[in-house]
Amino acid sequence: MGKGPLSGVRVIELAGIGPGPFAAMLLADLGADVVRVDRASAVRGAATGGTDFSNRGKRSIGVDLKSEQGREVVLRLAEKSDVLLEGFRPGVTERLGLGPDDCLARNPRLVYGRMTGWGQEGPLAQTAGHDIGYIAITGALHAIGRAGGPPQVPLNLLGDFAGGSMYLVVGVLAALLEAKTSGRGQVVDTAIVDGAAHLSTFIHGFLAGGLWQDRRGVNFLDTGAPWYDVYETADGKHMAVGAIEPQFYAEFVKRLGIDTEGLPGQQDRAGWPELRERFAAAFKARTRDEWTEVFVPSDACVAPVLSMEEAKEHPFNTARDVFPERAGHRQPAPAPRFSRTGTDTDGLPVLPGGQTRAVLEDLGFDDVDALIAAGAVAQA
Numbered sequence: 001m002g003k004g005p006l007s008g009v010r011v012i013e014l015a016g017i018g019p020g021p022f023a024a025m026l027l028a029d030l031g032a033d034v035v036r037v038d039r040a041s042a043v044r045g046a047a048t049g050g051t052d053f054s055n056r057g058k059r060s061i062g063v064d065l066k067s068e069q070g071r072e073v074v075l076r077l078a079e080k081s082d083v084l085l086e087g088f089r090p091g092v093t094e095r096l097g098l099g100p101d102d103c104l105a106r107n108p109r110l111v112y113g114r115m116t117g118w119g120q121e122g123p124l125a126q127t128a129g130h131d132i133g134y135i136a137i138t139g140a141l142h143a144i145g146r147a148g149g150p151p152q153v154p155l156n157l158l159g160d161f162a163g164g165s166m167y168l169v170v171g172v173l174a175a176l177l178e179a180k181t182s183g184r185g186q187v188v189d190t191a192i193v194d195g196a197a198h199l200s201t202f203i204h205g206f207l208a209g210g211l212w213q214d215r216r217g218v219n220f221l222d223t224g225a226p227w228y229d230v231y232e233t234a235d236g237k238h239m240a241v242g243a244i245e246p247q248f249y250a251e252f253v254k255r256l257g258i259d260t261e262g263l264p265g266q267q268d269r270a271g272w273p274e275l276r277e278r279f280a281a282a283f284k285a286r287t288r289d290e291w292t293e294v295f296v297p298s299d300a301c302v303a304p305v306l307s308m309e310e311a312k313e314h315p316f317n318t319a320r321d322v323f324p325e326r327a328g329h330r331q332p333a334p335a336p337r338f339s340r341t342g343t344d345t346d347g348l349p350v351l352p353g354g355q356t357r358a359v360l361e362d363l364g365f366d367d368v369d370a371l372i373a374a375g376a377v378a379q380a
Helices: 019-029 040-044 068-079 092-096 100-106 131-137 157-182 192-199 201-208 246-256 269-283 288-295 308-313 315-320 356-362 368-374
Strands: 010-014 033-039 059-063 083-086 111-116 186-191 228-232 238-242 302-304
Touching: 010 019, 010 068, 019 033, 019 083, 019 111, 019 157, 033 040, 033 068, 040 059, 059 068, 059 356, 068 100, 068 368, 083 157, 092 100, 100 111, 111 157, 131 157, 131 192, 157 186, 157 192, 186 192, 228 269, 238 288, 246 269, 246 288, 288 302, 308 315, 356 368
Parallel strands: 010 033, 010 083, 033 059, 083 111, 111 186
Antiparallel strands: 228 238, 238 302
8 A cells, every 4th residue: 555645744634524524535545644533422432434435544533622631632633743624613613722823823834724615704604504505606506407407416526525625635735835935834714615616717717708608508518519418328328428629529420320411510509409309319229338339439528427336347447446445345546646656545434533542642642541531532
């Protein structure tokens, strides 16, 4: 198992849900030593690490954050760490005595990464929210769906994990790099609304240039174009078509077996309904697997729409080991890949409090027994 490019970087994760744990998992996948601080109460009820893969590759300690001794344990951990991640509502860690000022006073080089939906301040900062609301208020959700239909929810990938986790990781890594020069840590304020808006910069450029309509399903990347869409096959499954460039579109039409005599041009919007009708009829003539044999591999930019279980067995994915088996389950492999500092994961979801004693002893705590006896920390 490779150590990864972040080998030697220690991260403290204050346990939360969703994008915060995923960001910490990504850092662990890249080789960081991630210590997850779980609630002591969670340790008492824990029986297994389960299948929450976002908790893989970490170590966990159970801490009573509301006790003075528990708070002091986390501050001592911060002294010995490079990064701290938290995903509570604004002001929660400050009230616990674990806010940025408290932690940076102990370790001026610490990078303090914060994850919220709405940001640390503003009219919505103290309100609850989820992915769907964050992408709704940034305009991203409005843009996803078919003409004449309602917005379509893209799971919680666009907000939580793309707009949230990935931006937290980018911010933390940038701050770590800057700290090597300045010797000073700082706070990384990651709001999912900021990330979701930033992700749409490409589309905003088209909108500003008059190349995009602020409506669903009428543009060339939102199913408005017949050559960027999904089509049902004879067996009720689907093929995905993304033949944008002229040479790829020509290859697509050729392999689909469409007669080009009198066929509307690719960019002839008035002819798009006819193109869509003819493409749909052609795809219905064969099964998904038969069309896969026709199109893959080729430059037609067509791919089978696979279920999540099917994706694990697709020859391309097995050749690249995209879903290796770890801890008895096929899991997405760490990404990206590195030529020299290889990455891997044991795939084991961390058990709350499973490494409390080992972590604290590794970090030089000589009062672990007393801390456990006092209930400040808990060992599973």
